[in-house]
Amino acid sequence: MENNIRKIGVFTSGGDAPGMNAAIRAVVRACTYYKKDAYGIMRGYEGMIEGDLVKLGARSVGNIIQRGGTILKSARSEEFRTAEGRKKAYENLKAEGIEALVAIGGDGTFTGLHKFYEEYRVPSVCIPGTIDNDLPGTDYTIGYDTATNTAVEAIDRIRDTALSHNRLFFVEVMGRNSGYIAINSGIAGGATGIVIPEENMSFDQLYNLLGADKETSKKSNLIVVAEGSKIGDANTLARKVAERSSYFDIKVTILGHLQRGGAPTYFDRVLASKMGIAAVEGLMQGQKDVMVGIKDNKIVYNDFNTIMAQKHHEIDSESLRIAKILSI
Amino acid sequence: MENNIRKIGVFTSGGDAPGMNAAIRAVVRACTYYKKDAYGIMRGYEGMIEGDLVKLGARSVGNIIQRGGTILKSARSEEFRTAEGRKKAYENLKAEGIEALVAIGGDGTFTGLHKFYEEYRVPSVCIPGTIDNDLPGTDYTIGYDTATNTAVEAIDRIRDTALSHNRLFFVEVMGRNSGYIAINSGIAGGATGIVIPEENMSFDQLYNLLGADKETSKKSNLIVVAEGSKIGDANTLARKVAERSSYFDIKVTILGHLQRGGAPTYFDRVLASKMGIAAVEGLMQGQKDVMVGIKDNKIVYNDFNTIMAQKHHEIDSESLRIAKILSI
Amino acid sequence: MENNIRKIGVFTSGGDAPGMNAAIRAVVRACTYYKKDAYGIMRGYEGMIEGDLVKLGARSVGNIIQRGGTILKSARSEEFRTAEGRKKAYENLKAEGIEALVAIGGDGTFTGLHKFYEEYRVPSVCIPGTIDNDLPGTDYTIGYDTATNTAVEAIDRIRDTALSHNRLFFVEVMGRNSGYIAINSGIAGGATGIVIPEENMSFDQLYNLLGADKETSKKSNLIVVAEGSKIGDANTLARKVAERSSYFDIKVTILGHLQRGGAPTYFDRVLASKMGIAAVEGLMQGQKDVMVGIKDNKIVYNDFNTIMAQKHHEIDSESLRIAKILSI
Amino acid sequence: MENNIRKIGVFTSGGDAPGMNAAIRAVVRACTYYKKDAYGIMRGYEGMIEGDLVKLGARSVGNIIQRGGTILKSARSEEFRTAEGRKKAYENLKAEGIEALVAIGGDGTFTGLHKFYEEYRVPSVCIPGTIDNDLPGTDYTIGYDTATNTAVEAIDRIRDTALSHNRLFFVEVMGRNSGYIAINSGIAGGATGIVIPEENMSFDQLYNLLGADKETSKKSNLIVVAEGSKIGDANTLARKVAERSSYFDIKVTILGHLQRGGAPTYFDRVLASKMGIAAVEGLMQGQKDVMVGIKDNKIVYNDFNTIMAQKHHEIDSESLRIAKILSI
Missing domain, CATH: 3.40.50.450 (Rossmann fold)
Known part of the structure; x- marks a missing residue:
């Protein structure tokens, strides 16, 4: 027809x-x-x-x-x-x-x-x-599939450094209104915590995930943050964690536009x-x-x-x- | 429970x-x-x-x-x-x-x-x-998702050469009983033809896809062949095309085990x-x-x-x- | 001037x-x-x-x-x-x-x-x-730099499988008269042996590298072979090893034209x-x-x-x- | 001895x-x-x-x-x-x-x-x-070789977006005292300008490279900036260009720690x-x-x-x- x-x-x-x-x-x-x-x-x-x-x-x-x-x-x-x-x-x-x-x-x-x-x-x-x-x-x-893989590849690289130095990394990925890239790159990247616009996680809840307690916690941690986070962007969250504890060696990476391109x-x-x-x-x-x-x-x-x-x-x-x- | x-x-x-x-x-x-x-x-x-x-x-x-x-x-x-x-x-x-x-x-x-x-x-x-x-x-x-992407990356590389030399490439991918990797890496790789175990395509039908006719055909062609092809593996198909026409400059690549590994x-x-x-x-x-x-x-x-x-x-x-x- | x-x-x-x-x-x-x-x-x-x-x-x-x-x-x-x-x-x-x-x-x-x-x-x-x-x-x-990296990436993938199955892999790389890609992708790929056109290694010497002896040898092995090998291509070498010992689970991958393309x-x-x-x-x-x-x-x-x-x-x-x- | x-x-x-x-x-x-x-x-x-x-x-x-x-x-x-x-x-x-x-x-x-x-x-x-x-x-x-390739891959992705939107991108790469990564990822990434710690380029010289002149200039531009730049980091330079001309659609990406890791x-x-x-x-x-x-x-x-x-x-x-x- x-x-x-x-x-x-x-x-x-x-x-x-x-x-x-x-x-x-x-x-x-x-x-x-x-x-x-x-x-x-x-x-x-x-x-x-x-x-x-x-x-x-x-x-x-x-x-x-x-x-x-x-x-x-x-x-x-x-x-x-x-x-x-x-x-x-x-x-x-x-x-x-x-x-x-x-x-x-x-x-x-x-x-x-x-x-x-x-x-x-x-x-x-x-x-x-x-x-x-x-x-x-x-x-x-x-x-979306490509961008998430790009984010995961970047997180894989960052994990090498996180593990070598026992660091806490905040990685900010794209997603102003949507946590799709964050949640899936976070799961695939082995993140300790994932902050997305849709979820009502408080800063305290996030902080508790890190287990700032030398005995039982992971030695290195990655937190993936969607840019539309309601509790602060990656830089803000890093600053707030640093204010509360000097235990962590903290770094921030904002993936930005490199998530858009590529084959x-x-x-x-x-x-x-x-x-x-x-x-x-x-x-x-x-x-x-x-x-x-x-x-x-x-x-x-x-x-x-x-x-x-x-x-x-x-x-x-x-x-x-x-x-x-x-x-x- | x-x-x-x-x-x-x-x-x-x-x-x-x-x-x-x-x-x-x-x-x-x-x-x-x-x-x-x-x-x-x-x-x-x-x-x-x-x-x-x-x-x-x-x-x-x-x-x-x-x-x-x-x-x-x-x-x-x-x-x-x-x-x-x-x-x-x-x-x-x-x-x-x-x-x-x-x-x-x-x-x-x-x-x-x-x-x-x-x-x-x-x-x-x-x-x-x-x-x-x-x-x-x-x-x-x-x-499966990883292996198909690995195959597509390989096909992308091979296409560079196919285009530079106006060649016909046969690329054999994994799949003894299943054409999944072949069909999707073929679509994603821009293949002219895709040969899978499940389909009853004759060699003549495949040959006709190539359009061995200088005026209207594509200058370079990729044929993706699943290893379980019922009409011959990549080497066989390449040989049969060569026997029927000297028009094509033909090469074969068998991806093999590199499809299994990787992140x-x-x-x-x-x-x-x-x-x-x-x-x-x-x-x-x-x-x-x-x-x-x-x-x-x-x-x-x-x-x-x-x-x-x-x-x-x-x-x-x-x-x-x-x-x-x-x-x- | x-x-x-x-x-x-x-x-x-x-x-x-x-x-x-x-x-x-x-x-x-x-x-x-x-x-x-x-x-x-x-x-x-x-x-x-x-x-x-x-x-x-x-x-x-x-x-x-x-x-x-x-x-x-x-x-x-x-x-x-x-x-x-x-x-x-x-x-x-x-x-x-x-x-x-x-x-x-x-x-x-x-x-x-x-x-x-x-x-x-x-x-x-x-x-x-x-x-x-x-x-x-x-x-x-x-x-050359790109092709060698492409070969190494392929070898890295193959190593995943070799290690998972305790296998012996022969990987054939390009180089008809020259062992450059082979020697450097072999070193970088952690190969047990590297066969190049320029060197007078006998098959026996290659075989001895494998240490077909359950106690002391590596569990998995990779041999990188330049296509211009004087002692046989990857398939031939694999066959000859298989004839001499049933100890190894042997596979062959020929990288072929995918080494030419890519960014x-x-x-x-x-x-x-x-x-x-x-x-x-x-x-x-x-x-x-x-x-x-x-x-x-x-x-x-x-x-x-x-x-x-x-x-x-x-x-x-x-x-x-x-x-x-x-x-x- | x-x-x-x-x-x-x-x-x-x-x-x-x-x-x-x-x-x-x-x-x-x-x-x-x-x-x-x-x-x-x-x-x-x-x-x-x-x-x-x-x-x-x-x-x-x-x-x-x-x-x-x-x-x-x-x-x-x-x-x-x-x-x-x-x-x-x-x-x-x-x-x-x-x-x-x-x-x-x-x-x-x-x-x-x-x-x-x-x-x-x-x-x-x-x-x-x-x-x-x-x-x-x-x-x-x-x-160094790996980090430069990582930077180039990121720049390649960013170029896709720069070209699609006729944009000016500032990309900041590592190098506090040294412009090695910047100069070589800049050349390899097809940058319009490269800012390194070692060179005495003024902001005006950089600005002139951009040719803010609709007729003859490139439609999209990439400027690679080493973190040790003496004339301002990527964000600063982007702001200064924006202050001088509204012609450009400007974005900034800071590659950061992802340059350290990876195979x-x-x-x-x-x-x-x-x-x-x-x-x-x-x-x-x-x-x-x-x-x-x-x-x-x-x-x-x-x-x-x-x-x-x-x-x-x-x-x-x-x-x-x-x-x-x-x-x-």
Whole structure:
């Protein structure tokens, strides 16, 4: 039951995430497969407003599946928040004959896309691409698996030093509203404690985990802190521990932007590939204002209002429970 | 509803897989947490027969979560296939007071464990640890995620050469009965073709994918072949292509054992950690002859007969479909 | 003392090596810096004969320093071995106004370039790019550092399995005439034995290293074999050991082409950058028929005849000596 | 010309560096080879004072060559700075019969060792182990090669994001007194500018490199800053650029301690192995108060006073020159 869409525009928006290129490639090749024309829109909504479009064929997306970042570039656009900006964008799409959109990005991207759909009725599918894994409607977002592995590799390196010097390390990972990277890199990194935005752990509880008691405690400790920690960032927590006890030799590392880049893992490449194809097939089947997702290993289409009604992707309470047992 | 098990033996058996150490650690720490004694049994059933046991505490499994291989070592045991061998093993366990077992390994391991359970009624849980992801009853086995990423990293390197020389590469990956590593490393590696044990692709169909036609074909091509290919291994397929056309500059790489080792990914560490805890908790709840698994992100216990009734873990037909679209 | 060269052609030839792109970038940017025009010649001598040239500016070589392979592609050219082929090549260079050449490749590349220089007097500098590190006149060739690290990473993975199963592994690495990768990946990989083309080790001597004697020997062993081994390749050696003793559980892995690709190490990027600049500066200073090299951390220019008079880059005998002590 | 030393103590001191374990292994195996007894001294001078020694054999150092950190642990010792502390240390060595020392560490380690030699005449050799490569008397210190590659990998990831968003990134790397890691990770990472402690670059010069001029400048830029920068750390420099121009979208990443850990590269493993053996052989040949080094690929022994007379290991001015050409 195919509709008549002929030209599809694809773009990336918001923070870059590993696997975005794999998603672009999948969208373009699905277009080729189904005999649609694919257009890349540069720098997200910015390029849509400026009319910065480029035609893409199956060969233009060769040798990009393994690359971090996004060949279409990304930007945040203030102008697209205005009615005028969106009007320009629509006129550019119309002039080029683009009848449908695939956006790759996070919740800001999806919100913009929905607004645009409401005004101009351009059928559009959002692909969740963000390392934070904070979107409802999908078990995994593109980039999360890679970012977590990057964090774990960094923690592995830091552990070498922690063990050699019997130190206490605070490692801050990304996640402003979501503890996904923190909880899973913390479990995988053998952390003594994990501080995430979602959990009501007090500083005292954290301090007690460290067991500042020479006889029974671990000789070295790692605390993984999500940047959205409610009880202080890594530097603050380190300072507070130091104020309470001189027992620990404390260091802080903030992983920062290196979590965003790098070659995507197989998981992110396959996920991005599946979602990219599903986006094109969704448009062909009449999907109009949705985010594609993966739930229990199956592709789903979430409509905008359902997604936005949910706060965000909740941390599995089971993960918190096992983190506690493992850090004994 | 806890039972009275006091001492639990844990061992690894069959081919090693990254994440086995993370599973051992989780079993031991769960024992500590629940105030059980944990014993490591060296070299699988061999050590059980020889009485090669070592008591393990929470600190004995520190700094191993990131290590490939298995600190308990692994071996295949002919003697355990005999009634006499199993009798010796049982007597050793009894002498030490071990009341339950956790085995980490593949289907051979589980089969042995089941036989032992039938004879001696030692409650036991098997944790699926094998890179092949070929066991029913679980979406993922421990080691599969790491092995697939290792294969993809190797393919990424090989692609550099393939592209620089416009070559056709055959890359053979592990998987005697299962195409999981092949299909997913193939999709993630941007393969032109993927040959797996499960699919009835003829050599002609494979050959046609290559498009030995200067105008329209890709300049370089990668074919990923599972070792269990029904139409010939990588060397055979390379030879057959060469016989049919001199167009291609063909090379073969067999990844082999390097897919087994290395630091596990976050996914395998977390999976192993969850399964290790679930194994101990399962025993405490009265599980007796089961394999722990993860289905749709939830822990399940599969009893032996249900598992063995299923042939093996089937490849998602959706993966085959998307591989075809992506290689256009 | 600058001469008047205005247009410089650059190309890669022979087997690809990580760092070739870094060298291309350095040549092009040095041209920009010194206000020369840079032309890329595609697919080595093939593209020279076909006139497949592309003008390159500082921005055309952005974001390639980290990439394996070569953006200019590489090929082996039969036609360039003929006088006619070289004549075509010269005419293409002349037509475009190219007055000097920088070639990146191994000894075959340099030999071709020298022949071409003798006939047409086009000043040319060869940059040694080959993973084998087998060229005289330089302590290091571009790609060797990366390839050795790739081999070591693979050996590290294999060691996990060797240790878990008490196995004997034969690992075959690249090096047809040169044992550089083998000797250094062997030392770094903790090998029990290392077999290289340059050394007169008999099979018996190798066998004795293994100590097939349960009491005193290592439980697991790795033997690293260069592909140019004079006493048999990895498969042959494995078979011969198996024929003599059933004590060992033996496996073989042939690393093959995955040693060629991948992101270059810092060392190869810096080496390639220095050599690329030195090539352009050498041409400006009047160098004509030379290979650039690095000796004792200093750039040198080797003229063709001096280089070719030396057989190849000899293995440091000190390395053989320390390998022996370390494998005790 | 061997002397009669029978027992050698080995320890690591100061900040850990990848390759320290490879050096420990080489010292111990050289002892075995030459029939000396090897003793590990835990936590550097601390363990020497506390008498925390452990006998090591060839098998005790198996499977450590690939591990970051140090199995002997490291610490900074205040007590060893006192005459009393050193007296205790000497008495512990004497009680155990240890007649010579091998220390692995940086200049602080060597200074302590020299003081100890002057007082107690225990022959001792220092092996330079520090990621900073800041010691005179050797072209390379153990850990530097690995740390630089770690920094480059991080920069590669950050570049993905910089390019995707047309951003300016400041990346701070280790090096309080030395710009080695910065200059070489900067060249290898394709940095627009590199700020090191040794160079007199003003902030204005740095600012001008960025070309805050929309037409001709690079779209994205990376500035690598050594922590010992004389014109402000990465955060300060970022703030100052932001104050002067709103053109740039600026981010900062401080790599920090993750540069210390991780599996050593082949280069660091081989270097450490050579130096470890050379330390033992040096003691056997009568060396007494020296640091082993590698100069132009040859092992050298530097006596304490010669080393300390030199300020530190100077940056090659050639590197600064090529960095400038490459960033055009």
